[in-house]
Amino acid sequence: MTQPHPTPEAPQVTVRGEGRLEVEPELARIGVSVRARGTDRASVLAALTGRNAEAIALVKSYGEAVTTLETGGLSVTPEPARHGRGERVRGYQGWVHLSAELTDFTALGELTTRLADLEWTRVDGPWWALRPDSPAYAEARRQAVREAVRRAREYAQSLGSSLVALLELSDTGLTPLAPAGTGSPRMAFAAEAVPAPAALDLEPQRQTVTAEVAARFTMAPPVL
Known part of the structure; x- marks a missing residue:
């Protein structure tokens, strides 16, 4: 479709509108890695299988609080001997990685x-x-559109004119911005069995959502 060209009788104004929201998160994701290590392949596999099953059972015991539980990968690797020639193996190590998504932050x-x-x-x-x-994404888009209309109207009014029609509206971006420091894990540790500790008090990190639109309007001929 050919877009109309601006003329003195139908001048145009093109603006950008931005929306930005800070909202509470709705999901939390965690990664869980279970490991086993030993000199015997069978015992390492048995330990890895048992620890993986224990971790999965624990996550599933939280029922509807957990929306997804997935196995992300596994590995069982022989460890070569530090000294000597040939394919001598001094032991084995293995790991399984799980990922879980929760909506209940308590x-x-x-x-x-x-x-x-x-x-382990x-x-x-x-x-x-x-x-x-x-809904935060839709609200950010609405904010961006309202901002585009406001800007265009201000430009038109500054020329003694007014907006006549919308010619084009395009979505140039909708992005949830990662807060500083989320590129790496916020909590990571390995633990061996100890007396049950108190539950961690985790404070949800607010999320920033931005939307951006470009809009083009025709104006009434301005009074110059």
């Missing part, structure tokens, strides 16, 4: 503490986020 603190209390288990996270269909 359960999150207790679960991460209990997971970290398991033998590491917990990473939490990483805070919004749901893909979060």
Whole structure:
């Protein structure tokens, strides 16, 4: 479709509108790695299988508070001997990585503490986020459109004119901004079995959502 060209009788104004919101997170993701190490392959596999099953059972025990639980990868690797020639193996090590997503942040603190209390288990996270269909995204877009109209109207009024029609509206970006420091785990530790500790008190990190639109309007001929 050919876009109309501006003329003295129908001048145009093109503006950008931005929306920005800071909202509470709706999701929290954690990573769980269970490990095993020993001189015998069978015993390492048995230990890894048992620890993985224990971690999965613990996560699943939180029911609807956990929205997803996935196995991200696993590895069982022979460790070559430090000295000597040939393919001598001095032991084996293995790990399984799980990822879980929760919506109940009260359960999150207790679960991460209990997971970290398991033998040879590491917990990473939490990483805070919004749901893909979060209302915050729609509100940020509405803010961006209102801002574009406001800017265009101000430009027109400064010329003694007014807006006549919208010619084009395009979405140039909608982005949830990661707060500083979220590029790496906010909590990571390995633990061996100890008396059950108190649940961690985790404070959700507010999320920033931005939206940006470009809009083009026609104006009434200005009085110059």
